[in-house]
Amino acid sequence: MNTNLPDGWTIERVRSVSGDAEAEALTLERLVVVGRPDAILSFHDLCLARADGEWYMGQLDTDGSLV
Known part of the structure; x- marks a missing residue:
């Protein structure tokens, strides 16, 4: 499981702030078009990926890839 959230953040805090009780951290073993991510969060149909300090x-x- 991916635990590379920014300092001070937990998946519970992400859920609380986003209002999405089902938000989850995804594994990094998937193709991501922007490069090599160090964090991936899932919010139902949308995902956020952090690569090189930027969020996408x-x-x-x-197939499980993130586009």
Whole structure:
């Protein structure tokens, strides 16, 4: 499980702030178009990926890749 959230953040805090009780941290073993992420969060149909200190928004493809 991915635990590389920014300092001071937990998945529970992400859920609380986002209002999405089902938000989850995803594993990093997937293709992500922006490069090599160090954190991936899932919010139903949307995902956030952090790579090189920047956050990107995308969706999971049927093969599990993030585009």
